[in-house]
Amino acid sequence: MAMKMINQAHIRRGRIRSFTSYCGGLPSPAAANNPLAYKFSWNPAGAIRTGCNPATYRFHGETVHVNGDDLYDSATRFRIPDLPAFALECLPNRNSLVYGDLYGIGEEASTIFRGTLRYEGFSEIMETLARIGLFDFEPHPILKDGKRPTFGTFLLELLEIKSEYFDGTMMGEKDITERIVTLGLCKERGTAIQTAKTIIFLGLHEQTEIPVSCHSSFDVTCLRMEERLAYSGTEQDMVLLHHEVEVDFPDGQPTEKHRATLLEFGRTKNEKTTTAMALTVGIPAAIGALLLLENKIKTRGVLRPLEPEVYVPALDILQAYGFKLLEKFE
Incomplete structure (x- = not known):
């Protein structure tokens, strides 16, 4: 879809001023029913690690680097x-400049940005959880062989609270909120409250013994997220993709802004749900195989879908299959 937009602009002698692309695999609004407004359709460990990746992009001619x-x-x-009803936020996604070269706009576009979408508030909570130490990869001394601590005891350790203060009872939301604020782990009290709600939802305050398979804070958090942030059999996920391309034209013609959006939900048939992530990843791959089998692609070798002979029929088949691509020009 991005390459189609760029090529159409170039055919009209346009010059790409800005290319921005945003994509997210999210719960549908009905399934975003936890404080983090997020669920995992894949391994939480991989998803959490992506939050530690550095990012690079170009904005108004300046290269911006973001540490992990x-x-x-x-x-x-x-x-x-x-889609004004979606309250979203965006995080930069790894090295956006690579796509400037792939799309042939590296020398002309002053802005090249790829971002990951989440519901608004997600990043503040995740950052606060990270500051508490819940994403630390190093083995934690309290999780060494021997008597296993409970999740609640481990949380007290991370929040630097003496265990005798609670003496086997669970910390409540208010207790966790106040401790986060006292330690200065986030900027806003509202974020501390939402982080405390997330900790409670994940059961990280419970007096249940931590399994021996957990050696680090990261292991503990991933275990709880895998248990508590999974989709039920009837819940839908959602894939949202949005491109924006600003194009300058010669001879004093006005700058145009092209937008393209794909919104796909998981599909349920015979009481079985196929995730939107599976559909949007699997079906394009199947279409590519079909085009090769039918000899619709004449070019030989390893190809990306960046040439019209690939993406034009592929997009047509996608829409025939029920994927709705909304395109607008301003």
């Missing part, structure tokens, strides 16, 4: 004009 430790802090509020 600062990624959640770099999230910005984001809205899609044609």
Whole structure:
């Protein structure tokens, strides 16, 4: 879809001023029913690690580098004009400049940005959880062989609270909130409250013994997220993809802004749900195989879907299959 937009602009002698692309695999609004407004359709460990990746992009001619430790802090509020009901935020996604070269716009575009979408508030909570120490990869002394601590005892350790203060009872939401505020782990009290709600939802305060398979804070958090942030059999996920391309034209013609949006939900048939993630990843791959089998692609070798002979029929088949691509020009 991105290559189609860029090629159409180039055919009209346009010059790409800005290319921005946003994508997210999210719960549908009905399934975003936890404080984090997120669920995992794949291994939480992989998803959490992506929050530690550095990012690079270009903005108004300047190259911006974001350290992995600062990624959640770099999230910005984001809205899609044609989907105003979605309260979203965006995090930069790894090295966007690679796509400038792939799309042939590296020398002309002053802005090249690819971002990951989440519901608004996600990054503040994740950053606060990280500051508590819940994403630390190193083995934790309290989780060494021997008597296993409970989740609640481990949380007290991370929050630097003496265990006798609670003496086997669970910390409540208010207790956790106040401790987060006292330690200065987030900027806003509202974030501390939402983080405490997330900790409670995940059961990280419970007096249940931590399994021996957990050796680090990261292991503990992943275990709880895998248990508590999974989709039920009837819940739908959602894939949201949004491209924006600003194009300058010669001879004093006005700058145009092209937008393209794909919104796909998981599909349920015979009481079995196929995730939107599976559909949007699997079906394009199947279409590519079909085009090869039918000899619709004449070019030989390893190809990306960046040439019209690939993406034009592929997009047509996708829409025939029920994927709705909304395109607008301003």
